[in-house]
Amino acid sequence: MVLASLLTRTRALALPTQCALCFEWGRDRVCGACRERFIRAIARCRQCALQVPEGTTVCGACVKQPPPFDAALAALDYAHPWDRLIGRFKFHAALDLVAPLATSLLEAWRHSGLPRPELLVPVPLSASRLRERGYNQSWQIARRLARWLGCPADDALLLRIKDTPHQLAFPPDRRAANVQAAFMVEPRRPPGLRAERITVVDDVMTTGATAAEIARVLKQAGAAQVDVWVLARTPAPSE
Secondary structure (H helix, E strand, O other), X not given: OHHHHXXXXXXXXXXXXXXXXXXXXXXXXXXXXXXXXXOOOOOEOOOOOOEOOOOOOOOHHHHHOOOOOOEEEEEEEOOOOHHHHHHHHHHOOOHHHHHHHHHHHHHHHHOOOOOOOOEEEEOOOOHHHHHHHOOOHHHHXXXXXXXXXXXXXXXXXXXXXXXXXXXXXXXXXXXXXXXXXXXXXXXXOOOOOEOOEEEEEEEEEOOOHHHHHHHHHHHHOOEOEEEEEEEEEOOOOOO
């Protein structure tokens, strides 16, 4: 496979580095031994990415009330040790972790059965948060995936028009209200979303409120299908 060959050659040319988890020296920022130890192949709901019993494709909650997005893909559980790595990447400018985290999402897609994305769109940050952080972590992942998958990515299609408090500041049942009317499609763009499958990329999904609001906005603009890809899914409390 061309993609696998390219990744192999890239790793072969890389200088030695320390694994971000076990600190052993090697060629990968997250070594193969740690990937094998900490990445579990688990069955997930195809609509919300929560863990489900083996052989189940859609969880009971999504059967009763399907989310506005059509499919969800998560590479990891937001738990030890990935929560620490994602926190460093997201809040402490650890951009050296983009490649290993994006690789985990790419591998999850390869085993998911989902079609190749037509367009990757990151969850946007507000202007003030972007200035504060200096980068959008979701865009860093999306553009890396786009390069590997050979598909377009667009960080200007979706706008965050309301500078909402961070979702962590709210209990789960109030997060949907926090992001309501927070996003819009760039109004100066010519019409072009019709019959398009858009894949929204984010770092973590907890309640799915942000993804749901974005899916509604994109579908109102004419998107035929909206999928959500996240690095990590917060497990349900029972898990």
